[in-house]
Amino acid sequence: xxxxxxxxxxxxxxxxxxxxxxxxxxxxxxxxxxxxxxxxxxxxxxxxxxxxxxxxxxxxxxxxxxxxxxxxxxxxxxxxxxxxxxxxxxxxxxxxxxxxxxxxxxxxxxxxxxxxxxxxxxxxxxxxxxxxxxxxxxxxxxxxxxxxxxxxxxxxxxxxxxxxxxxxxxxxxxxxxxxxxxxxxxxxxxxxxxxxxxxxxxxxxxxxxxxxxxxxxxxxxxxxxxxxxxxxxxxxxxxxxxxxxxxxxxxxxxxxxxxxxxxxxxxxxxxxxxxxxxxxxxxxxxxxxxxxxxxxxxxxxxxxxxxxxxxxxxxxxxxxxxxxxxxxxxxxxxxxxxxxxxxxxxxxxxxxxxxxxxxxxxxxxxxxx
Amino acid sequence: xxxxxxxxxxxxxxxxxxxxxxxxxxxxxxxxxxxxxxxxxxxxxxxxxxxxxxxxxxxxxxxxxxxxxxxxxxxxxxxxxxxxxxxxxxxxxxxxxxxxxxxxxx
Numbered sequence: 235x236x237x238x239x240x241x242x243x244x245x246x247x248x249x250x251x252x253x254x255x256x257x258x259x260x261x262x263x264x265x266x267x268x269x270x271x272x273x274x275x276x277x278x279x280x281x282x283x284x285x286x287x288x289x290x291x292x293x294x295x296x297x298x299x300x301x302x303x304x305x306x307x308x309x310x311x312x313x314x315x316x317x318x319x320x321x322x323x324x325x326x327x328x329x330x331x332x333x334x335x336x337x338x339x340x341x342x343x344x345x346x347x348x349x350x351x352x353x354x355x356x357x358x359x360x361x362x363x364x365x366x367x368x369x370x371x372x373x374x375x376x377x378x379x380x381x382x383x384x385x386x387x388x389x390x391x392x393x394x395x396x397x398x399x400x401x402x403x404x405x406x407x408x409x410x411x412x413x414x415x416x417x418x419x420x421x422x423x424x425x426x427x428x429x430x431x432x433x434x435x436x437x438x439x440x441x442x443x444x445x446x447x448x449x450x451x452x453x454x455x456x457x458x459x460x461x462x463x464x465x466x467x468x469x470x471x472x473x474x475x476x477x478x479x480x481x482x483x484x485x486x487x488x489x490x491x492x493x494x495x496x497x498x499x500x501x502x503x504x505x506x507x508x509x510x511x512x513x514x515x516x517x518x519x520x521x522x523x524x525x526x527x528x529x530x531x532x533x534x535x536x537x538x539x540x541x542x543x544x545x546x547x548x549x550x551x552x553x554x555x556x557x558x559x560x561x562x563x564x565x566x567x568x569x570x571x572x573x574x575x576x577x578x579x580x581x582x583x584x585x586x587x588x589x590x591x592x593x594x595x596x597x598x599x600x601x602x603x
Numbered sequence: 604x605x606x607x608x609x610x611x612x613x614x615x616x617x618x619x620x621x622x623x624x625x626x627x628x629x630x631x632x633x634x635x636x637x638x639x640x641x642x643x644x645x646x647x648x649x650x651x652x653x654x655x656x657x658x659x660x661x662x663x664x665x666x667x668x669x670x671x672x673x674x675x676x677x678x679x680x681x682x683x684x685x686x687x688x689x690x691x692x693x694x695x696x697x698x699x700x701x702x703x704x705x706x707x708x709x
Contacts, residue, residue, distance in 0.1 A: 269650070271660075271674075272646060272649075272650060272674075274671070274674075275631060275646075275674030276631065276642060276646060276670060277671065278671040278673045278674065279630065279631045279632040279635075279642070279673065279674075281670065281671060282630070282632045282673075283632060291641070292632075292635070292641075292642050294643075295641040295642040295643035295644075296642040296643060298643040299642060299643045299644075299646035299647050300646075302647070310627075350685075407613075445686065458696075594627070
């Protein structure tokens with residue numbers, strides 16, 4: 235070996251500011267068990283690639299190969315992409331009230347969640363007993379979602395335009411919940427699941443649900459839309475609160491800021507996975523009851539709902555469009571998860587890039603399998 | 604394990620690249636440039652071939668100090684048989700093989 239790369243470029247090894255290499259190192263650490271050797275091989279090859287753009291192109295492409303199992307990744311990717319496109323067309327045709335953006339976003343985000351759950355490496359740590367309780371509770375809530383949604387539609391059949399609307403909404407809601415269930419049970423490592431992940435989110439959900447029931451007992455009606463809006467905001471913010479509490483708790487114990495912030499964002503994500511379906515159910519049932527009553531008694535209420543951006547879901551229901559309302563709920567849940575996921579990924583990446591460059595393997599040393 | 608279906612065009616391209624120099628150990632980035640495939644396409648193919656024992660891999664033995672060891676690949680007899688199945692093996696590129704520095708192996 236002459237020390238020259240095959241292309242004739244002298245290989246100088248990674249520089250301290252080599253972000254492409256750091257990125258690939260970060261991904262290599264998340265490679266599924268048994269593929270570690272391949273990640274190290276790709277890292278070594280990256281050192282032979284010249285040029286900023288070429289190095290990033292190689293690193294990003296290699297990252298995909300490192301994270302996705304080769305035997306199932308392609309099939310799952312194509313199958314989910316085909317399903318998402320088909321579902322988007324079906325949703326746009328069957329529930330045109332949902333709009334084109336929602337018709338594309340809902341199946342697309344659902345497919346993305348399913349892809350992460352099916353092809354991503356699982357979490358490095360086994361769930362603790364408390365974490366398993368949170369998992370089980372989340373799974374139960376998710377399974378309860380379609381049951382309660384169907385019950386809601388059956389209770390107010392006059393508020394569904396037709397069987398096509400109802401069937402499409404139920405199918406899409408079930409698909410979204412199935413993706414959410416996969417994420418909760420599989421605990422993909424890319425989402426940063428820790429041993430106790432979801433516990434704080436579950437506690438937040440229980441508190442929010444309790445407040446919700448006290449303020450809005452089943453069958454009860456409130457004439458104060460501000461109270462409902464505040465409760466909904468609380469339900470949607472519960473994961474964030476859980477994340478902040480987690481970060482503060484860890485910060486008090488360790489005093490290191492970045493890992494605590496990372497743990498907090500991780501908890502936000504898992505809290506969202508746990509509370510979003512529950513919030514969806516409670517919000518749907520309550521607002522439907524109230525909107526239906528308001529429509530019969532006071533048409534002005536419907537106009538007010540139209541004027542309030544935060545009450546746009548209520549407007550859907552008030553327009554006798556339960557299908558549109560469900561589509562909005564579904565999109566809200568998935569969009570929230572996407573935001574949390576992207577925030578978490580950006581934070582992890584920033585934390586890894588800010589670390590000192592990892593040492594390269596010594597001559598002849600074998601990377602860990 | 605015997606492959607039941609026809610290899611994809613990308614897998615065939617990788618097999619042809621190996622079969623052109625059947626005794627040579629090849630680098631991953633070498634194959635990326637020769638086949639035109641992205642790393643994200645090439646490495647899953649290499650993994651699959653290795654899982655089916657159609658490809659053998661080794662870590663480079665001699666290397667510059669401070670430079671990570673590189674992985675080397677070569678088709679096994681089963682891999683060469685698969686390559687021969689998909690297309691006639693092209694004539695070995697002797698000139699190129701001679702000019703290329705041969706990597707040491709452990």
